[in-house]
Amino acid sequence: MFGTGASNFVEGVDKTFFIIIGIGALFLIGLTMLMLIFMIKYNKKRHPIAVQVKERMSLELTWVIIPLIIVLLMFYYGYIAYKPMREVPEGALNIKAIAKMWDFSFEYENGKESNTLVVPFNKPIKLNLFSKDIVHSFYVPAFRIKEDMVPGLKDNFMWFIPTELGKFDIMCAEYCGVRHSYMMSSVEVIPEAEYNSWITQIKKKSMKEEMKGFEILKNNACTGCHSTDGSKLVGPTFKEMFGSDVTVITEDGKEQTVKIDEEYIKNSILTPDKQVVKGFNKGLMRPYNEILKDEDIKEIIEYFKTPDED
Amino acid sequence: MEYSAIENSYFKIGNKHKGLLGWLTSTDHKRIGLMYMYAIISFFFIGGILGGVMRTELARPGQDFLSAQTYNAVFTVHGVIMIFLVVIPGLAAVFGNLFMPIMIGARDVSFPKLNLFSFYIYMLGAVLAVISLFIGKGAPDTGWTFYAPYSTQSGTNVIAAVLAAFVLGFSSILTGLNFIVTIHRLRAPGMTWFKMPLFPWSLYATAWIQLLATPIVGITLLMLVAERLFKIGFFDPNLGGDPILFQHLFWIYSHPAVYVMILPAMGVITEIIPTFAKRKVYGYKAIALSSVAIAAVGYLVWGHHMYTAGMSGTARWVFSFLTFIVAVPSAIKVFNWISTMYKGSISLEPPFYFAMAFIFNFMIGGLTGLILGSLATNIHVHDTSFVVAHFHYIVFGGMGFAFLAALHYWFPKIYGRMYNHKMANWSCVIIFIGFTTLYFPLFIIGLQGMPRRYFDYLPQFQTGHFISTIGAFILGLGFLLIFINLVRSAKKGKITTSNPWGGLTLEWQIPSPPTVENFEEIPVITEGPYEYK
Ligand code: HEM
Ligand SMILES: [Cu+2]
Ligand SMILES: [Cu+2]
Numbered sequence: 001m002f003g004t005g006a007s008n009f010v011e012g013v014d015k016t017f018f019i020i021i022g023i024g025a026l027f028l029i030g031l032t033m034l035m036l037i038f039m040i041k042y043n044k045k046r047h048p049i050a051v052q053v054k055e056r057m058s059l060e061l062t063w064v065i066i067p068l069i070i071v072l073l074m075f076y077y078g079y080i081a082y083k084p085m086r087e088v089p090e091g092a093l094n095i096k097a098i099a100k101m102w103d104f105s106f107e108y109e110n111g112k113e114s115n116t117l118v119v120p121f122n123k124p125i126k127l128n129l130f131s132k133d134i135v136h137s138f139y140v141p142a143f144r145i146k147e148d149m150v151p152g153l154k155d156n157f158m159w160f161i162p163t164e165l166g167k168f169d170i171m172c173a174e175y176c177g178v179r180h181s182y183m184m185s186s187v188e189v190i191p192e193a194e195y196n197s198w199i200t201q202i203k204k205k206s207m208k209e210e211m212k213g214f215e216i217l218k219n220n221a222c223t224g225c226h227s228t229d230g231s232k233l234v235g236p237t238f239k240e241m242f243g244s245d246v247t248v249i250t251e252d253g254k255e256q257t258v259k260i261d262e263e264y265i266k267n268s269i270l271t272p273d274k275q276v277v278k279g280f281n282k283g284l285m286r287p288y289n290e291i292l293k294d295e296d297i298k299e300i301i302e303y304f305k306t307p308d309e310d
Numbered sequence: 311m312e313y314s315a316i317e318n319s320y321f322k323i324g325n326k327h328k329g330l331l332g333w334l335t336s337t338d339h340k341r342i343g344l345m346y347m348y349a350i351i352s353f354f355f356i357g358g359i360l361g362g363v364m365r366t367e368l369a370r371p372g373q374d375f376l377s378a379q380t381y382n383a384v385f386t387v388h389g390v391i392m393i394f395l396v397v398i399p400g401l402a403a404v405f406g407n408l409f410m411p412i413m414i415g416a417r418d419v420s421f422p423k424l425n426l427f428s429f430y431i432y433m434l435g436a437v438l439a440v441i442s443l444f445i446g447k448g449a450p451d452t453g454w455t456f457y458a459p460y461s462t463q464s465g466t467n468v469i470a471a472v473l474a475a476f477v478l479g480f481s482s483i484l485t486g487l488n489f490i491v492t493i494h495r496l497r498a499p500g501m502t503w504f505k506m507p508l509f510p511w512s513l514y515a516t517a518w519i520q521l522l523a524t525p526i527v528g529i530t531l532l533m534l535v536a537e538r539l540f541k542i543g544f545f546d547p548n549l550g551g552d553p554i555l556f557q558h559l560f561w562i563y564s565h566p567a568v569y570v571m572i573l574p575a576m577g578v579i580t581e582i583i584p585t586f587a588k589r590k591v592y593g594y595k596a597i598a599l600s601s602v603a604i605a606a607v608g609y610l611v612w613g614h615h616m617y618t619a620g621m622s623g624t625a626r627w628v629f630s631f632l633t634f635i636v637a638v639p640s641a642i643k644v645f646n647w648i649s650t651m652y653k654g655s656i657s658l659e660p661p662f663y664f665a666m667a668f669i670f671n672f673m674i675g676g677l678t679g680l681i682l683g684s685l686a687t688n689i690h691v692h693d694t695s696f697v698v699a700h701f702h703y704i705v706f707g708g709m710g711f712a713f714l715a716a717l718h719y720w721f722p723k724i725y726g727r728m729y730n731h732k733m734a735n736w737s738c739v740i741i742f743i744g745f746t747t748l749y750f751p752l753f754i755i756g757l758q759g760m761p762r763r764y765f766d767y768l769p770q771f772q773t774g775h776f777i778s779t780i781g782a783f784i785l786g787l788g789f790l791l792i793f794i795n796l797v798r799s800a801k802k803g804k805i806t807t808s809n810p811w812g813g814l815t816l817e818w819q820i821p822s823p824p825t826v827e828n829f830e831e832i833p834v835i836t837e838g839p840y841e842y843k
Contacts, residue, residue: 009686016686017757024677031648032670038651039658039666042587050588050655050842059649060593060642067641071634071680078684079627085689086623134460135553137618137693141759144690150554150620151459152547169768173618173693173761175453177460178379181764273447273465281379282447286463290541291548 006168006189007143008161012081014144020074085145088159092124099129099136099149101224102179104170112202117170117187119162120195126159133221137174140187148174162189178234178284179224213303216296225285234284236277242304248275249282262301269297315808316726319823337422338826342429343407344724350404353395353436358789360388365748365782368775371767381765382451383466387443389454390471394478395436397705398567401574402520403432403485405716406513408724410489412817412828413507415498415835420491428484435478442470453763455564458545458556462537469535476531479524482570486520489513498816500835507815507839508597512577515601519566519573523609527563530556557619561612569608571705573601575712576643579665582719583647585813586662587654590840593646600639607636617688626685633683640676644669659811660734664715667742671707675700678753693763695774696756699749707745714741714792721796722810726823727803733795741788747781815839 005011041047095117096107106117119125129138131149138158139146147158172183190198208214217223217238225234236246242265247257251274258264258275267274269292272285292300316322320340324332333341364384367376376384407425411418419425443449446467452460456475461468493514497506533544534556543549545556576597584591591597613621613629621629647669656662678700681687691697722728752760755774760767767775809818820828 013686013690016684017681017690020677020681020684020687024680028673028677031644031673034648035651035666035669038648038654039656042651042654042656044655044657047653047655051653052590052842053592053649053653055593060596063645064638064642067638068635071637074680074684075631075634078630078686078688081686082626082689085686134463135457135619139693139759139761141690144686146618146689146692148619152551152553153620156620169759171759171761175382175457175460175693175763177451177464178382180382181378181761181766281377282465284379284465286465 006162006164006166007140007145008163009081009085009144010142010163012084016074016077016081019077023070023074085158088126088157089124092126092159093120094126094128095119097127097129097138097149098132099138099172099183100132100221101134101177102172102183103224104138104172104183104185108199110199110202112199116185118195118198119187119189120192121162121165121189123192124159124161126157129153129156129158132219134176135174136172136176136183139171139173140168141171142168143187146173162187165189165191208303208306208308211299211303211306213299213301216292216299217303220288220291235280238304240308247278249278250275265301265304266297269300315821316805316823318825319726319821320826321726321823323826335426337418337426339407339411339418339422339425340724340824342425343404343409345429346399346403346407346432349433349436350396350399353391357388357391357396358786360384360391362782362786364388365779367765368767369779370776371769371772373766376765378765379448379451382453382763383443383449385763386450386453386471387439390439390450390475392705393454393567394475395439397571397709398478398482399432399485400571400709401578401713401716402489402513402516402570403428404713405509405578405720406485406489406574409720409817410510410513411492411496412820412824413510413815414493414496415501415816415829415833416492416496417828417832419488420495421488424484425488428481428488431477431484432481435474435476435481438470438474438477442467442474445470455560456531456534456556457560458534458537458551458553459547461534462546469538472531472534476528479528479531482520483524486517486524489517490521493517498833498835504595504598505835505838506598508580508591508594508601509574509577511598512573512580512601515605516570516573519570519605519608523563523566523570526559527567530559530563533559554616554620557616558612561615562609565612565615566605566608568704569604571709573604575668575709576601578712578716578719579647579668580643581813581815582661582665582715583650584840584842585719585811585815586659586665587651587656588812588842589650589652589654590838590842591646592649592652593642594838594840596642597646600642603639604636607632607639611636614683614688617685618692630683630685630688634680637676637680637683644673644676657811660729660731660738661715661719661811663735663738664711664718667738668708668711668715671703671711671745675703675708678703690759691756693761694756695752695760695762698762699752699756702749702752707749711741711745714738717796719811720817721799722806723817723822723824725800725803726806726821727799727801728806728810729795729799729803733791737788737791737795740791741785744781744783744785744788748778748785749781751775751777751781814842 094109098105106114129149131151136149138149143160145158145160168187170185227233227237228239230237230239241260245257245259270289271287273282276282320338324336327335367374448466450468450471451466452464536542537544543551545551545553580597611633613625614633617626718734751774755771760771806822808822
């Protein structure tokens with residue numbers, strides 16, 4: 001739990017944990033012992049007549065002042081260990097971290113994109129945090145860092161220096177809906193030389209991925225629930241969907257088989273709960289009538305119509 | 311002779327109506343308090359079952375018997391029920407109504423009809439909360455915090471749940487108002503402020519929070535509804551709103567609401583310890599005034615829920631600083647409680663055991679609160695199961711155990727009968743063990759990085775989750791035992807005297823159960839409430 005030291009913040013944070021838990025444990029044990037001793041020693045059987053002890057101002061002052069000093073000390077340590085988290089050093093590597101329901105993606109300075117965060121060992125990294133839909137939170141337990149990713153917030157950031165090679169979990173820590181607990185990724189810390197060659201390999205996007213429709217699907221978080229590779233997520237997959245037949249449940253609970261055509265896709269985007277594909281739940285997808293314009297929907301349909309390349 | 315106490319009590323003699331109707335239309339503070347008690351215990355039971363359902367699902371990683379969507383609805387409804395229907399009204403509505411007027415030497419609260427009206431508003435809110443589960447497009451899935459913009463977008467039945475919380479707020483405000491006026495106007499002759507018992511003192515501080523903070527959450531929730539229905543952009547950046555604004559407005563209420571839960575709990579413990587230790591409360595004034603201090607400073611610390619939310623750097627440390635300051639009055643109370651036991655003559659009866667368990671749990675809750683208040687450590691454990699453990703230690707280990715302590719303390723006064731002490735002691739032990747097994751492991755996996763509100767989790771968290779689930783079942787057993795003991799004793803328990811514990815506050819000087827009017831003659835107070843000789 002403690003002391004793995006995967007980032008520059010681990011030491012300071014863990015020291016603060018140690019101080020607060022240590023002092024807390026002393027108090028807890030001491031006061032509990034006192035309680036137990038009093039319960040035994042001043043038990044009615046042993047101590048039949050209570051003594052009305054006089055209040056002493058000095059005692060009361062002591063137990064105001066000592067805790068006050070202790071908590072101020074704790075505040076101070078917490079603040080000192082925290083302060084550097086908001087002070088990014090000059091020359092940090094800028095990476096854009098983007099959250100949407102329900103995945104993270106990363107954009108590097110040269111335009112490269114990835115789904116896991118790849119960073120060079122021992123270099124300061126500044127993550128600029130964005131969200132496309134609702135509030136998420138970027139949490140790397142091994143680094144002791146966490147910061148919410150808030151839609152509409154412009155200059156939200158976090159930074160760190162990875163001080164251990166390897167792969168570490170990233171988890172979404174702010175509740176964000178049905179797949180919140182699957183909104184994970186990882187940070188891969190690799191030697192700088194390896195990083196330099198990795199960053200220059202930019203995979204060419206497939207023709208289909210270059211389409212405007214795909215961009216729209218990604219930007220509106222459609223792909224968070226609908227896969228493009230055939231796997232089943234919250235909603236049905238988009239792969240080879242166009243033109244196929246599906247069984248749907250209508251609003252009044254009837255089963256119907258329909259062919260997926262332009263009309264059906266449009267309706268599914270604007271009023272998703274009117275016809276829900278059998279095996280999936282209603283109420284999960286919001287109606288997109290105020291968000292997607294007609295042109296957007298046209299582009300999306302164009303994308304669906306395009307067959308996969310290989 | 312003693313049996314006629316029950317015959318002549320508020321239990322048997324109501325208003326002009328008979329039977330159930332006599333209860334439902336009663337403006338007697340004791341009957342209203344008891345109706346709150348039955349309602350709140352029922353909701354606690356439902357909420358507890360939902361908690362058990364979650365724990366069962368979490369025993370192993372992967373999906374067992376709930377879908378992710380259902381799980382999210384379950385923790386939302388569990389949270390809404392426990393917070394808005396159980397702990398916020400909790401002690402004030404039940405034991406405040408039952409005993410505060412008696413303890414200050416009054417025949418009733420200042421506005422008895424308003425009091426009954428608050429009860430019905432509470433029930434209306436409760437019904438709305440239950441309805442939100444069944445109508446529309448599925449139970450709400452936002453968490454009880456309703457964070458925007460998810461709550462403005464989720465397709466589920468958020469509006470009904472939000473309106474329930476809104477309506478419940480009114481019940482809280484009106485009860486607060488009623489208590490403030492009662493405590494100002496109806497104290498018995500000679501009962502100066504510093505001759506008033508400390509449970510009413512804690513209710514007084516609580517009532518001001520209820521009165522002043524609740525409207526803020528009311529407005530916030532209405533803004534949310536307006537945004538959902540009319541697309542007015544308060545919180546959703548797509549509409550030009552600010553999501554962090556919602557969090558501020560929400561916590562400006564909901565942090566003080568934590569004190570609405572815990573202050574009366576502290577008040578209960580402050581009544582119980584002197585009665586069983588036969589000692590004057592050590593530091594009476596310090597306890598009375600620290601309640602007020604907690605209520606006041608408690609207003610200014612809401613931002614400690616938002617260190618990672620994107621607030622300015624200055625706001626972050628100021629909120630941290632104030633949070634540490636507010637810890638001090640709570641610590642003072644613990645010292646005072648323990649000093650009150652010093653050189654006492656302690657009878658180890660069930661309410662006292664519950665009170666000791668309270669102090670222990672409350673210390674853990676408070677000390678882990680310091681970890682959450684400190685900036686560096688908060689960043690790591692915020693929104694993890696560490697927080698889940700921390701607030702359960704406060705609301706359940708604290709307020710919940712105080713409720714049980716109060717129930718066992720005042721039970722003979724309420725019903726005029728006594729329960730089985732041995733069984734009560736055992737249930738205290740079992741509940742304590744169950745509680746610790748349930749929540750302590752969550753601190754550990756929280757430190758390891760287990761995020762909260764996760765339907766599924768990585769394998770490294772499995773041991774902790776599994777132990778925790780076992781604890782939930784032990785806890786359930788403990789509650790079953792209490793339930794059997796108390797229900798049986800309420801009907802058939804041994805008839806008790808008017809003052810079985812030898813307490814000095816006014817409720818122990820009148821018959822058990824009290825008569826409708828409480829006092830034949832309003833007493834004249836000449837000394838402090840805890841002058842044990
Ligand atoms: C009966 C025993 C209880 C069990 C087994 C239990 C269990 C749980 C569990 C598993 C969670 C979900 C944690 C997460 O995933 O983040 C939870 C959340 C919560 N519980 Fe409990 N709990 C119990 C009693 C209580 C009590 C007595 C209260 C209040 C007095 C309470 C208040 C809450 C709140 C406010 C939440 C947060 C809901 C949310 O995240 O939106 N619980 N509880
Ligand atoms: Cu999330
Ligand atoms: Cu708070």
